[in-house]
Every structure is written in C-alpha cells, then in structure tokens.
Amino acid sequence: MEHPKMGDGLSTFLNSGIYQFENSNAVFIDPVRVMNRSYTHFRVSPSAYYPRFFESKPLAQESRVSSSNSRKRKRKEKKPHSLNDREKAAEQRHQEARPFLLKAHKCLLRATALLELMSNMRSDSESLQEGGDLVSPSVPQQSFVELGQDWHAPFHEIILDFRQYDKLNVDKGSMIMQYSEQKLHPLFNNLVLNETGDDVEAEFLSSRFVIPGKSCFYMSDLEQIHSLIPVSYAAESCCGFNLIVVDPPWENGSASQKSRYPTLPNRYFLSLPIKQLTHADGALVALWVTNREKLRGFVEKELFLAWGVMHVATFYWLKAMDSECLSKFKPVQHNQIIISIPGAYSRKPPIGGLLPEYFPGFKPTRCIELFAREMTSGWTSWGNEPLHFQDFKYFTRNG
Numbered sequence: 001m002e003h004p005k006m007g008d009g010l011s012t013f014l015n016s017g018i019y020q021f022e023n024s025n026a027v028f029i030d031p032v033r034v035m036n037r038s039y040t041h042f043r044v045s046p047s048a049y050y051p052r053f054f055e056s057k058p059l060a061q062e063s064r065v066s067s068s069n070s071r072k073r074k075r076k077e078k079k080p081h082s083l084n085d086r087e088k089a090a091e092q093r094h095q096e097a098r099p100f101l102l103k104a105h106k107c108l109l110r111a112t113a114l115l116e117l118m119s120n121m122r123s124d125s126e127s128l129q130e131g132g133d134l135v136s137p138s139v140p141q142q143s144f145v146e147l148g149q150d151w152h153a154p155f156h157e158i159i160l161d162f163r164q165y166d167k168l169n170v171d172k173g174s175m176i177m178q179y180s181e182q183k184l185h186p187l188f189n190n191l192v193l194n195e196t197g198d199d200v201e202a203e204f205l206s207s208r209f210v211i212p213g214k215s216c217f218y219m220s221d222l223e224q225i226h227s228l229i230p231v232s233y234a235a236e237s238c239c240g241f242n243l244i245v246v247d248p249p250w251e252n253g254s255a256s257q258k259s260r261y262p263t264l265p266n267r268y269f270l271s272l273p274i275k276q277l278t279h280a281d282g283a284l285v286a287l288w289v290t291n292r293e294k295l296r297g298f299v300e301k302e303l304f305l306a307w308g309v310m311h312v313a314t315f316y317w318l319k320a321m322d323s324e325c326l327s328k329f330k331p332v333q334h335n336q337i338i339i340s341i342p343g344a345y346s347r348k349p350p351i352g353g354l355l356p357e358y359f360p361g362f363k364p365t366r367c368i369e370l371f372a373r374e375m376t377s378g379w380t381s382w383g384n385e386p387l388h389f390q391d392f393k394y395f396t397r398n399g
Helices: 008-016 031-036 059-072 085-110 112-119 121-131 144-149 167-171 222-228 255-260 266-271 293-307 324-328
Strands: 018-020 026-029 042-044 157-165 177-186 191-194 200-204 207-211 215-219 243-246 284-287 315-319 336-340 367-370 379-383 395-397
Touching: 008 018, 008 031, 008 112, 026 085, 031 042, 085 112, 085 293, 085 315, 085 336, 157 191, 215 222, 222 379, 266 293, 284 293
Parallel strands: 026 336, 215 379, 243 284, 243 367, 315 336, 367 379
Antiparallel strands: 018 026, 042 395, 157 177, 157 200, 191 215, 200 207
16 A cells, blocks of 8 residues: 655654654554564454454544544533542642643644554455455463463463475465474463564464564463572573563453453562562663552552662553663653554553663663563563463464
C-alpha cells in the first residue's frame, strides 16, 4: 500500500511502529508493528491483537465523534458529597494530568495521515492474510496457572522445533527446509531459551506456540523468581538487567478481570528481588499501575522503598478507541504520553523501544519483563503464563 504524502515521521513509523508527534512529549505506538520486528517467519495478526478495535468504528471517525457522544450519554446523577483526603489527592492528580492528555489527544487528531493509516488497518489485515498463510487454529488453550500448581507440573515438557531454512530459495520466493531438530525442555521452573536469530515453533499438550529469536522465558510462580537472580550477584551483578518492566496483577474489584487472570494482594510485590536482578551499573525500572489513589500511595510510599528504586518520571497511557547510579542515565522526560489502540483486556503496549535511549552505553542491553504474558526478541520473560499471547492463534505465517 502506497502513501503518497509520507513524511519522515510516518516513514519511520512504518518501520518502527513508533510515531513521534512534532513539538510534543507524546508518541503513538502500534504494538503490532513493534512486535513484528521480533519475528522472521511469522507476524502478529492485527485482528487477533486488536479484537476490540476490529469490532468498533474506524479510529478517525471514533475520534471525531467521541466528544459529541459523551455529551449525549445519560449519566446517573451523583449525590453531592464532600471528598475525603484520598479523593482530594486523586482529584488533584487527575487535574494535573488532564492538560498533558488533552494536548496529546489534539496531536493525534491533527495527525490525519496516521489516523488514515490506522483506520485502514482492517482492510490491510485482510490483504495481509491473503498474502500469508493463516496459522492453523490451536486447540483451546489450557490454563498455565492451573497446570503450574498441579502435582504433574515437574513432568510437563515443551518441544522446541528448530528448523534451518535455505535462505537462497527464500529470495526466489520459495522456502525449503533443510533439516529440523527438536529439543525437549521442562516447561515449569526452568529457563527455556531460543538462542537462534529466528522464530521457533513450540508444542505443548497439542497447543502450538511461537518463540521469537534471541529470547527466553521462565514460567513459575512468585516463589521461584529468585532463580533468575544472576549467580554472580554476590560478587558483581554484571549479568543483571539494564531494563526491568513490571506489570503486576494488581487486585481489582472488577469481576471481569478476576475471570481473566488471578490477582495478588499488594504485599506480595514487596518481595520482588528488583535490586538483585539489577545490573551493577544500574537499571531503569518501568512499573505499570492503575490510577487508583490507594495503589499509587502504596507504590510511592512502600513499594519503591522496598525495591530500593527512585521515582524519576511518570508516563501516561492514552487509549485510542475506535541513587548514585542515576548519573549514568539520561534524564527521563516527565509526563510523557503513550497513545495506542488497546489490545485484549489488560494487554499493555510494548514500551521497550522507548526506553533504551535513557541508558546508552550498556551493550548488549539486557531486558526482563516480570509477570509477562508474551515474549519479545532479546528479552527474558518471567511469569506464570509468559506463553499466553504466543499461541498460534495470534499469528499468521509469512508467505
């Protein structure tokens, strides 16, 4: 698909999946484009990643009518009451963030070429599927959380199918497999690595998964996370991580959330060994939180103190619907806005590509995601279901 009036920003976006608005601290992320940089023989299916987007109105139309529709909605009148201290703090925090979010939204509305490109994603997805092979539907996925708690867990194994392709024939339009080597690995409480630069197909209990190149995962509960601490930590943590992304399963009153994945009380996160996982030269820790004031208070007053980290900046995620080692890092810009179309419930956009610029000089950069539900090339993914979004049903195969 051609884009006749493509500027440098849009051209960069098509390659990276990240669009930087001019004279703004806001960026637009297309998670599908970002994640597809991790794969060679597969690509993430837009319709599988954005189920809510494909069931809604076009993005540009949704943006234009959102303000008018909000005025038409009938809302129940709330009885006036005096705010308590926590509610006052939450209101103040929301008022401080509102100008940044409104400015970012205006930038999005002005980026007409970007809006058109994303709105055409439905038709583009259909043409992509015609050009590539649809991956065979996987069998209903079993719960990794339940399997990991079963007494059979130590006996479960995953098969990694390493295939070598004739790249000369790839250029001519055909891909001939030279040989295939299968390796068995314990699925739980074990570091499973794909050290090759290509995707690897994996199989477990008749379900098939895609493992990106140069990546690994460790599937376990919270008690086993200490197994990821570098062996050399007692001497020097040169094998630690420079970037640590944490997406905890925070407790929430939503019944729908509880039906999707189990949550944990806040006190459990105090024991995460963040300091032991950190590189000797320091690390940038990115923590996903909700906007509940009680949770924010816990994070700022207890969690950061327990982890030994310092709060340096806040990023906001705007959903578009239809210490001494700090001197080694660049200052992180405060109040940045990340705009993206939301994927499946609670699936966060991949932000790793936004952060390496803040810790230059660390080569190779070592990154880990805690409570991960998907994998990224070059990253370590830890959690009790890091293969959740690696299932074949979320991918199409390159033609």
